[in-house]
Amino acid sequence: MGKVIIFGNTQTAELALYYLQNDSEHEVAGFTVESQYIHEPEFHGFPLVPFETVEQQFPPLEYLFFAPMTAAGMNQVRARVYEQGLAKGYQYISYISSHATVLTDKIGENCFILEDNTIQPYVQIGNNCVLWSGNHIGHHSRIGNHVFFTSQVVLSGNCQVNDYCFFGVNATIRDSSVIGEGTFVSMGASVMKQRTEPWSVWKGSAAEKSTISSKDLKF
Template sequence: MAKVIIFGNTRTAELALYYLQNDSEHEVVAFTVEQDYIQEPTFHGLPLVPFETLEQIYSPSEFKFFAPLTEKNMNRVRARVYEQGLEKGYSYISYISSHATVLTDKIGDNCFILEDNTIQPYVTIGNDVVLWSGNHIGHHGTIGDHVFFTSHVVLSGGCQVGNYCFIGVNATIRDQSVLGEGTLIAMGANLTRQKTDPWSIWKGNPAEKAAISSKDIKI
């Protein structure tokens, strides 16, 4: 059981509060965001404090941190906050739903894994990974850091998913695929190729590579 500070004061932070309060042993004690985003001193009845000076109020030796931000800017906003939390000296919790089927213990920190995910044996998941609800993560797969799976994705067995990838709702990825860093798989895409270039976008069935980079798209 840890006393936890959540980064955020919008809907994702509200959801993190819900899941930690209803399905974890942790106690949420405060929220934090950058000073410019603070309009009220509290959020959901708990203190909302500036991230810039967080460690002066909540010592990293006593409190843990959780920053389950969205996929904005291909997960790079969440990755930046994650790194800043580490630099401040915090260690992270991960939330793994009790309603998920998790058959691996190789899951990193700051992960947010919601209900109805099936994670098969011999899967490895890095740090700062979000698996929204209802994904199938096939056996012997590897997921890197700062990755976001939306919902109802089928990642077939033995795939390697690079850092910063984003997988849209209802996408299907063929077994043994290797997704380069920052790959964006569109909603409903059916990836039949087994290798994607870094920062590429794939759409349709069978999925085809878009002309632009995932760095140049707003999600």
Template sequence: MAKVVIFGVLDTAELAHFYLTHDSDHEVVAFTVNREYLKEATFWGLPVVAFEEVETLFPPSEFKFFAPMTGRKMNKNREKVYLDAKAKGYEFISYISSKATLFGNEIGENCFILEDNTIQPFTKIGNNCVLWSGNHIGHHGVIKDHVFFTSHVVLSGHCVVESYSFFGVNATIRDYTVIAEGTLVAMSASITKNTEAWGVYMGSPAEKRPTPSYKVY
């Protein structure tokens, strides 16, 4: 059990508060946002404090951190908060739903893994990843840091997902595929071969679009 400070006061932070409260041994004690977005003093009956001074009010020696953010800017926003909080000295929790199916998988810190995810044996997940509900993550795969899966994605066996990638709803990835850094796999896209870094892939079979992912999302 840890006493946890959550970054954010929007939907994802609200959901994190719900899941941690109802499906973990952790205790949420506060929320934090960048000072420019600090509009209310409380959220869900808990204090909201400026991120710029959070370590003085909730010292890293006593509290842990959770930043369950969206994949905007190809996960770069979430990476920045993760690294900034780490620089303040915080350790991170991960939330893994009790309704997810795992097999002793190696999973990093600051991961947000919701209900009905199936993560098959021998697959590893890095730091600062989000797996929304209902994904199938195949065996012997590697998912690196700062990756976002929406829902009902099928990642087949022996795949490698490089950092900053993003998967839309109902995307399907063939076995032994390498998803290059910063790949955006669109909703319902079917990936049958290795992707190129910062590419946007749409359709079935998927084709690469000319605009790079960091200019799209």
């Protein structure tokens, strides 16, 4: 347990503050974001300092770091900030809701796991992942780094999810599937195939591969 610096000054950072204050033993000490996005010196009454120089005011040996960001740029923006925080020397926390059912201890750092998630035995989750509320993560599934689950996603058992994937609300993935790096599964899609190609987009029920690349998506 320790003092934590949260990256961001948007609604996601605001939610992180709420969860850490109400369902965590960590103490929030301040916020940080790139200087171009700072318009006030404080956020929710805490100091808001430039990320470029955050280690000067909040030394890595004294403070922990948390960057629970959105899936912008197919999670690559969050991955960049995560890597920059590591380069500055920070150790990351993860937030796992006390209202989630978590039956594994194989969860990496800088993960943001909200209420009502069911994570079954033998699941492995990498670093820098977000699981919004109400997902089902099936037994023996392996989730890579920089992955984003929205809500009510069903990932069936024994799946392999590679880095940078995104799953829209109510998406369903069949058992033993291999989800290629950077796959975008749209809202309500049902992926019935055993394997998806890297940086592909899947939509519909049963989902079919789109003609565009997930790298071209703007959200």
